Amino acid sequence: MAEQAFVTLATNDSYARGAMVLGKSLRNHKTSKKLVVLIGPHVSDQARAVLHKIFDEVRLVNVLDSGDTAHLAMMKRPDLGVTFTKLHCWTLTHYSKCVFMDADTLVVSNIDELFDREERSAAPDPGWPDCFNSGVFMFRPSNETYGKLLQYCTEHGSFDGGDQGVLNGFFSDWATADINKHLPFIYNMSSIAIYTYLPAFKQYGANAKVVHFLGQMKPWSYTYNPTQRGVRGDAQASSQPGLLLQWWALYSAEVVPMLI
Ligand code: UDP
Ligand code: MN
Incomplete structure (x- = not known):
């Protein structure tokens, strides 16, 4: 049986920091799966070197000079650049099954049981629960699906401008088709639940x-004081200190030493 992998994406050094923390968190919780990171051409050599230490496979995805169908799709829809890059995960056909995870997610316990699920298993989006959140989803790499997704993208675009809009448009029966494809919210708990449903x-x-740090402010947008073990930032930071601190504790203890 072909191998299985967790896959993430970073097109720049900021998201690469997120990917490093995510990769470390998966390793710390003893995953038995392979770890893959897709990177864009703007990720620095220093960041690539660290990613190579954490991930089994670091794959450069350059949609712009790939010369394949993704390039053509990109010419028609330049607004969907990062989205096309994310869709590249379907081309990882040397794996039988994968779980995609956004670079702004953090694993706090082993989640290898997700591989018992099927393609497009995902958790509801907290803003519109009939849509799935595309920060964590199960998929089966397939060049056929990849081609169809690109075609869908160029013809219909994305209703939210990003990959979540495309994927929910393409896999449009997620809300009603099969309850087994609804992951519990604990597999993609967005930190905004703290404001939307505190109890x-x-x-x-x-x-x-x-934990998924979705929204504009990412963990790396804040400043961390390692001696006081505190995060400085706006009011948001102080209302969710526990989760942010977990991210920063891992980053400063295990990633920063690798960056030097
Ligand atoms: N991403 C990236 N570079 C970007 C924007 C996004 O590599 O400039 C990747 C990264 O893996 C990120 C994912 O695409 O986690 C989705 O974007 P984001 O997490 O910012 O969206 P949100 O979850 O806040 O809706
Ligand atoms: Mn995200």
């Missing part, structure tokens, strides 16, 4: 297996 966060938040 539920207090009740269930400790069970989270994956």
